Amino acid sequence: MKVTIKHVAELAHVHSSTVSRVFSGKATISEATRQRVLAAAAELNFHPNAIARSLTTHRAHVLGMVIPYTQEEFFLDPFFPQVLRGLSDVACRQGFRLLLSGVEDPTEEPEAVLRLIRSRQVDGIVVQASRVGVDTTDVLLAERHPFVLLGRPLQDAAELSWVEVDAHQATLEAVRHLIGLGHRRIAFIAGYPNMVVTLDRLAGYRQALDEAGLPYDEGLVAYGQFRQEGGAEAMRPFLAMNGSRPTAVFAANDLMAVGAMQAAAEAGLEVPRDCSVVGSNDSPVAAFSCPRLTSSRAPYHELAREAAQALIAQLQGMPPDPVKRLLPCELVVRESTAPPRAGVGLAG
Amino acid sequence: MKVTIKHVAELAHVHSSTVSRVFSGKATISEATRQRVLAAAAELNFHPNAIARSLTTHRAHVLGMVIPYTQEEFFLDPFFPQVLRGLSDVACRQGFRLLLSGVEDPTEEPEAVLRLIRSRQVDGIVVQASRVGVDTTDVLLAERHPFVLLGRPLQDAAELSWVEVDAHQATLEAVRHLIGLGHRRIAFIAGYPNMVVTLDRLAGYRQALDEAGLPYDEGLVAYGQFRQEGGAEAMRPFLAMNGSRPTAVFAANDLMAVGAMQAAAEAGLEVPRDCSVVGSNDSPVAAFSCPRLTSSRAPYHELAREAAQALIAQLQGMPPDPVKRLLPCELVVRESTAPPRAGVGLAG
DNA sequence: GAATTGTGAGCGCTCACAATT
């Protein structure tokens, strides 16, 4: 039924290993034989079986990744599409494909990561290291599976390779921008409390406040699960702070920022006149919202490219030392930020 | 080095085929043996090699898809993320994984599709059937590879399975909506001329005009490559039609619609007062744009779910007849459409 | 006879080694 090297060998009057040599391309073959083999292969419509090849070579030429497909925000944010674009970009150029394994619940992710890599279907794996305390790195290291972390791990170790968007710096700059405009009461809407990126952002937020001699107020920090409605919900208590209402808010993604803007509008406030808003990640939404959203651009595409590059280098036994890359974000100032009005928010 | 069934067999004092039976789960095994094997496997940290399994069973439990990673609009539009979510959703629930093969140029897609399926790394493949004239279906059918088309093929055949968003109906409804508001000069900004979906949309556009007794004017059709700037560029000549300027425009995606709105704004026109705009696909951008964009929602997530379902059914030898599904879109009316002002556009 | 387990060929390649020119 299926055409194999044996059939080709027979037709070309050579041994099957010769056919193998022609197609694997790693041996010297006389041009005459080569042509005869190729002709026979073409005649029979032969195509090498990558599975069989994998079994003998122990290389699948496939990179793996686990995605939690139920999280809609995973697909609304530019994060996932851009990451996939970056991975496929680098991987495919180097002859690797991408194997995705979906999990219903993000909590199943570590188990799915191990299942995927242990199945030998992938040579290496890109692991999201976003949640605090959830950690597969120990097992991956112990079993010597090649992997790269997408996200800085909470506890770094010398052997770990990771790439991360510099959320600390991004938040620092965003809040500095607001402080520079004259804001003193600045709220922070984070995504989830249990993510490493949240800790980074909080640190950046506090550093910016410290630099300006502004107090840190726990009451100005809320969590919006990266969702629009979550951003609106987080915003409402801030808006209700009579006399001490923040005059600006920084959100950890654009969806929440837009939600915050909507909540402000519902409360009869105008952005940026009555309240400045900064988003994160610079999704398409930011450029089109009303007003157009100031946002810090996260280079997810580049991030993923670096991850793929690091992983492939690892697979090819190249790098003596692990990769630890922190990519800078860039604040894109648009229309949603302005100096506070005198007497607004703070009891005047 | 790597632990195989043989090692487990040795430790459990059984034959390797018994270990195989325990892990493949398709044979009756006494509970005692089962436990002994599982204990041995656990002790050795054994995990079955999916590649070896694939080689003997001729099934990889993997669905394939080719993505052109250089097309940025492929990743800005909700199409790709939603499709991937739908595929991974259904596939992973049924024990399948997703293998992505990236191509730099969309023209390489057919070749990449064949390479992927012929490599035996995937059991079946989801093929984008968007372009007119580019067709791998003949080869796929001839070589008996299981596949499902994402998009209606230009020439349908009895054996073909495809799923498609009903662009004809979506366009028909959108244009009817505009006509219902009183518009008589309605422009159409399509994506690319050489896509089947463009033909469908054109047909829907013309049907709506016909129904209302309105003439079809080729000068009111333009192409914006699905990009924002393309939408703006396509819009400008319309805006310059003094005396016969269209009072409404329908765009084949939201990015182009937003571009058209920007072009209108630059020309000093207000949407929807001076010009109504309808987008397509209802991306996040639509809900946040200024004014919020009326758009026809394309159920891409559902589309991909259907595709995966059809493909898996095919792989399991279940369906006697091919699947041909046309999914309805739903017009989401927001703020970018309104009745035309008297005397606007048309020479009054 | 039914349930359970062993036997060993086979899936389609690659690669070390030997043989040939």
Added chain:
DNA sequence: GAATTGTGAGCGCTCACAATT
């Protein structure tokens, strides 16, 4: 001796068949 080709074991499983209880 260098270039080219053949030989056959091996990659880690599964499955038809035989053997055992």
